[in-house]
Ligand SMILES: Nc1ncnc2c1ncn2[C@@H]1O[C@H](COP(=O)(O)OP(=O)(O)OP(=O)(O)O)[C@@H](O)[C@H]1O
């Protein structure tokens with residue numbers, strides 16, 4: 575059975591890829607077949623004539639299921655801008671069917687643990703009145719919210735959860751990701767979120783997290799299964 579989650583965050587650049595990669599590595603180290611899915615990326619370089627996105631490379635490297643970069647990231651757009659605008663610039667229409675087909679394709683390989691990463695925050699437009707939450711709804715995925723711990727995150731975290739719940743989806747929990755080594759009053763912010771968020775705190779990810787954190791995430795991966 576595949577356990578799948580959608581990973582969203584309080585904004586772009588809050589650590590969705592960083593945290594997802596740690597979780598995929600933890601799952602792999604626990605002997606599970608793990609795979610990341612970044613259906614749409616914006617911000618690519620050409621590597622050997624192939625579009626290559628940094629998030630996709632990170633998720634690909636962290637996955638233990640043998641898949642290609644384009645299976646992890648089927649829609650790769652060149653400029654690092656909002657994906658629907660990048661798509662319009664090259665006359666590409668992003669469809670729900672394409673995003674779902676990419677997910678189903680990975681699911682058919684029967685991984686144990688599949689993480690699908692959005693882009694930006696929750697309410698991401700994909701163009702032509704398609705929104706990333708529509709795709710998450712169709713796939714009926716539970717959501718994990720990565721909170722980039724910085725000033726302003728309290729409002730962003732709570733609004734994100736309100737929007738997810740408004741869309742009728744279940745929030746499995748949230749992860750506090752330390753974007754700097756010394757956020758002022760970090761513990762107080764964490765306590766505020768613990769009291770106010772409508773779902774449990776699943777993990778705290780330290781700034782510069784590495785192998786120690788991967789090991790510490792083993793038990794979370796088992797809980798998430
Ligand atoms: N806990 C952390 N410790 C150190 N660096 C971090 C941490 N979390 C994130 N970063 C760094 O912050 C930057 C943004 O993180 P990341 O790319 O994971 O964000 P994102 O939410 O996935 O953004 P996007 O919306 O573009 O997908 C990256 O350079 C990443 O390495």
Ligand SMILES: C[C@H](N)[C@H](N)CCCCCC(=O)O
Pocket residue numbers: 586615616617653654655656657693694695697698
């Ligand atoms: C290019 C960047 N790194 C992200 N992948 C895309 C972020 C889209 C944000 C859209 C928005 O303004 O909400």
Ligand SMILES: [Mg+2]
Pocket residue numbers: 590591592629691
């Ligand atoms: Mg990312």
